[in-house]
Amino acid sequence: MSRPGRSCVWYPFTQMSETAAAPFLSIVRARGNYLYDERGRKYFDGVSSLWCNLHGHAIPEIVRAISRQAATLDHSTLLGLTHPWAEELGRRLVSIAPKGLSRVFYSDNGATAVEVALKMAYQHWQNRGEPHRTRFMSFRLSYHGDTMGAVSVGGLDIFHATFKPLLFKSVKVDPPYCYRCPLKLKFPSCRYKCLEAVESALKRHSRRLAAFVVEPKVLGAGGMIVQPPGYLARLARLCRKYNVPLIADEVATGFGRTGRMFACEHENVRPDFLCLAKGITAGILPLAATLTTERVYSAFLGRYEELKTFFHGHTFTGNPIGCAAALANLDYFKARQVLKTLPPKIRYFRDRLETLRGVSHVGDIRQAGLMVGIELVRNVSSREPYAWVEAVGRKVSARMREDGVLVRPIGNVLILAPPLSSTPAELSRLVAATRRGIQDVLA
Ligand code: PMP
Numbered sequence: 001m002s003r004p005g006r007s008c009v010w011y012p013f014t015q016m017s018e019t020a021a022a023p024f025l026s027i028v029r030a031r032g033n034y035l036y037d038e039r040g041r042k043y044f045d046g047v048s049s050l051w052c053n054l055h056g057h058a059i060p061e062i063v064r065a066i067s068r069q070a071a072t073l074d075h076s077t078l079l080g081l082t083h084p085w086a087e088e089l090g091r092r093l094v095s096i097a098p099k100g101l102s103r104v105f106y107s108d109n110g111a112t113a114v115e116v117a118l119k120m121a122y123q124h125w126q127n128r129g130e131p132h133r134t135r136f137m138s139f140r141l142s143y144h145g146d147t148m149g150a151v152s153v154g155g156l157d158i159f160h161a162t163f164k165p166l167l168f169k170s171v172k173v174d175p176p177y178c179y180r181c182p183l184k185l186k187f188p189s190c191r192y193k194c195l196e197a198v199e200s201a202l203k204r205h206s207r208r209l210a211a212f213v214v215e216p217k218v219l220g221a222g223g224m225i226v227q228p229p230g231y232l233a234r235l236a237r238l239c240r241k242y243n244v245p246l247i248a249d250e251v252a253t254g255f256g257r258t259g260r261m262f263a264c265e266h267e268n269v270r271p272d273f274l275c276l277a278k279g280i281t282a283g284i285l286p287l288a289a290t291l292t293t294e295r296v297y298s299a300f301l302g303r304y305e306e307l308k309t310f311f312h313g314h315t316f317t318g319n320p321i322g323c324a325a326a327l328a329n330l331d332y333f334k335a336r337q338v339l340k341t342l343p344p345k346i347r348y349f350r351d352r353l354e355t356l357r358g359v360s361h362v363g364d365i366r367q368a369g370l371m372v373g374i375e376l377v378r379n380v381s382s383r384e385p386y387a388w389v390e391a392v393g394r395k396v397s398a399r400m401r402e403d404g405v406l407v408r409p410i411g412n413v414l415i416l417a418p419p420l421s422s423t424p425a426e427l428s429r430l431v432a433a434t435r436r437g438i439q440d441v442l443a
Contacts, residue, residue: 025401030057033419033426035406046400046407046430047417051220051252051371052283055332056421062282062328069324078106078318085323092330093276093289096261100270101291105310106318110251110277111145113288114213117247117273118149119312120292121211124299127308135205136168137244138213139175141222144249144275153213156222158388158411171205173198177225179364179375180383187228195231199238206242211273213247217263217368220252223413224373226366233267245272245296251288252371255279256333256420259342259369272296282329287322338420346370348424352431359435361392361442372416374434376442386412392442399437405430414438 010016011024029036033056035043045053055062069085076083090104105116118136125133138144140155151160152167160167176194178187185193202209216232219225239246248271253263257279260266264274273296277288302308316322333339346369353372356362363377376392378384386392393409400407409415414437418430 025406032056032058033422041404043401043404043406044426044430045419046405046433047415048370048419049283050278050408051257051417052278054255054257054279054282054329054420055336055338056419057284059282059332061332061335062284062325065324065328066285066321069321073320075316075319075321077315079313083318083320083323085320085327086318089289089323089326089330092327093291096330097274097291098262098264098270100272100293101274102294103292103297105290105292105312106323107288107290107314108286108316108319108322109145109288110249110275111147111150112314113251113275113277113290114144114150114153114247114249115147116290116312117249117275117292118153118211118213120290120296120310121245121247121273123310124296125210127299127302132208133210135171135208136211136213137171137173137201137205137209139215139219139222140172141175141177141219141225142213142215143219143221144213144215145251171201171209173201175219175222175225176227176231178228179366192228192231192234195234195238198235202238202242202244206244209242209244211245211247212239213249215253216248216250216269216271217253217258217266218366218371220371221410223375223410224366224368224371224415226368226373230267232264232269236267236269236271247271247273247275249275251275251277253368255282255329256339256342257369257371257417259339259346261333261339263368280329281322281325282332285319285322285325286316287319287326342369342420345420345422345424345427349427349431352428356431356435356438359438361438370418370420370422373410374414374416374438376412376414376438388412395441396434396437399441400433403433403436405433407434 026038027035028038033045035045093104094102107116136153138153142155144150144154153170154160155172183193217227248264250262254276272293274291281287300308300310353365361376364375366373378386388411393412397407397409
């Protein structure tokens with residue numbers, strides 16, 4: 001797209017009619033926490049190349065693992081064959097996942113990880129003789145990917161409404177969006193009042209529900225809406241109470257992004273399904289995994305003619321190079337004690353972000369580890385939002401680019417999701433660029 005008019009590429013989430021006037025930046029190289037454009041200009045990767053890069057780019061250990069694997073076994077299918085890297089990665093994922101998850105099904109991106117969980121949850125009830133369990137429950141404002149099943153359980157109308165006639169119906173409930181609490185209450189004095197509506201929906205629909213799909217701790221694409229402490233554990237308890245399996249979509253939150261390996265760990269939640277992608281390969285190659293329990297897995301066992309088999313698979317399911325990158329990623333976590341480096345970094349980031357409170361038009365600052373949403377509002381005291389067509393997030397992000405920082409907003413919410421490998425100086429610079437961007441654009 002650097003040469004408008006000559007591009008044949010149709011870009012994702014992009015109004016192509018605007019691209020001739022404002023061509024995309026062409027990124028040609030990456031190293032560490034930086035991306036470089038074709039003129040050699042350097043940018044801090046402030047959203048980890050869509051929330052997936054963990055340790056920086058071109059990490060020698062991971063590059064070596066990938067190139068060794070490419071020269072040994074580049075690709076071979078998991079349909080009727082296996083390879084040691086899929087097996088080894090499966091064991092390692094089970095060993096780090098929340099307890100109770102013992103089976104790993106591979107696919108290749110976040111949406112497919114969710115599709116697999118949805119289809120497994122549905123079919124496991126069919127196989128167990130409860131065919132009426134055909135519905136899913138999920139949050140408004142949630143995002144689980146762009147394929148039809150993932151869109152059906154998603155709650156971002158601006159992206160999804162067009163496809164409504166094609167989607168399966170799901171039961172939607174309100175997430176805990178504390179800054180704009182529909183009940184006009186405040187945490188913690190609200191005592192999780194909003195969960196009452198969730199419970200009554202669970203109660204009403206439980207017999208027909210196949211599963212509840214949730215982004216644990218943070219609704220990412222909904223605007224980094226962070227759940228208050230204790231909410232997720234209570235939600236998981238309600239699902240247990242009404243015998244509704246819990247699908248934890250940790251595509252965005254997994255692999256350290258919220259400060260723990262998985263966001264479920266913050267509240268000792270043991271989901272029935274865990275969807276992983278993005279950071280599974282340190283954000284370098286497309287690979288995904290859906291983990292589930294022995295109970296779900298065993299519902300698919302039987303004689304071939306019983307047709308209890310899970311008939312699902314993709315060409316690149318469990319690609320060996322992706323698996324090798326994922327194994328190198330897990331080695332890197334261990335060797336560098338990455339999780340131990342996070343708490344001080346996250347505290348420092350929080351302190352820096354606090355300095356943005358009081359900056360005009362900064363409504364809310366929401367943080368879960370290295371996932372941050374800064375909601376910009378027209379009027380801080382009334383919380384009056386900007387109309388989405390004003391694209392204030394986009395304008396501020398464009399200004400930040402001039403300061404050598406790449407970020408991608410969601411509507412009026414500025415998103416900061418720097419790599420786990422960011423240094424305090426880089427986090428500080430990211431916040432400073434954010435402040436300058438807001439002040440210059442919205443003054
Ligand atoms: N689930 C969540 C929570 C996500 O944030 C995303 C992507 N941002 C997805 C699923 C979809 O992942 P992918 O884009 O790899 O399909």
